[in-house]
């Protein structure tokens with residue numbers, strides 16, 4: 379559903395089930411999969427949003443965001459209009475054995491975001507609600523922070539991610555990288571071709 | 572030119588325009604100049620590993636970036652380097668102010684400061700120590716060239732010999 383709505387916009391995915399699901403539901407060059415660096419998904423997306431005019435979508439997780447809540451404070455400080463953070467909040471560290479996370483015990487990530495000065499926020503609990511919120515986010519200036527309450531389902535097989543290849547493929551789709559022969563000679567075509 | 576002006580010139584030569592950092596007294600001379608210069612977008616992060624994430628994001632869409640921190644912050648971002656920068660091969664220079672050096676007054680800074688270079692060594696990352704403004708541009712330009720040619724982070728370690736540990 380997310381992929382159907384976002385077109386060619388860049389997406390960053392949280393390690394674990396989110397990365398696996400993104401790969402299985404639609405691998406594309408503009409998916410920046412993470413397999414480590416727990417907590418940095420939305421920070422990476424912030425760095426992108428500050429460096430491209432395009433809208434950037436972060437697909438984060440409750441456990442990971444809790445590891446780096448400061449990321450939300452920095453989003454609130456920078457306020458990039460083109461950043462949309464979606465947190466898949468299954469209220470658990472799903473990947474590591476379904477231990478209850480702090481959001482199962484009362485931590486409200488939407489209010490954390492509001493407390494960091496992010497005014498465009500939502501908490502949704504169905505696919506229809508998420509689609510409505512996402513469409514609004516895509517159509518209006520952000521930063522947006524959407525908490526998607528989800529039920530944990532069976533995990534898909536690991537996605538066969540190769541980080542260096544992920545970065546290379548992703549990067550080559552941005553003119554700022556691909557058009558600069560001085561800094562990115564390996565992204566240029568030979569003159570004869 | 573002061574060391575900080577030399578550093579800004581080297582960043583511009585290498586086309587580095589996004590700076591992510593957590594403040595430190597001795598890098599302030601440089602980060603202050605960058606904040607006043609519209610060429611740079613300076614992002615204050617809450618923690619050094621977040622700064623690495625922001626820098627990687629910028630690089631991923633084609634903008635060169637660098638991270639400024641003190642050596643205690645290197646301790647805060649080891650996993651970000653090991654699990655993001657190394658597997659993805661992101662050329663991001665780290666400017667690390669080494670604490671625990673000559674004249675250190677704070678015992679809490681000593682162990683992490685002294686552990687910084689060995690940690691960079693086991694991660695396989697080159698590091699260069701900056702002690703004087705003489706020849707500084709040669710080291711900076713060379714290290715930044717190496718960073719992009721190897722597509723791996725390079726650390727530039729700043730010491731009190733360079734900046735006197737002072738704000739200005």
Ligand SMILES: Cc1ncc(C[n+]2csc(CCOP(=O)(O)OP(=O)(O)O)c2C)c(N)n1
Nearest residue numbers: 394395416439440441442470471472473474
């Ligand atoms: C620094 C670090 N600590 C712990 C882990 C182990 N770990 C991997 S995924 C994960 C849970 C992430 O939780 P969440 O972001 O909610 O994603 P979910 O698995 O629920 O989809 C943990 C704790 C890790 N990879 N890195």
Ligand SMILES: [Mg+2]
Nearest residue numbers: 440441470472
């Ligand atoms: Mg979770």
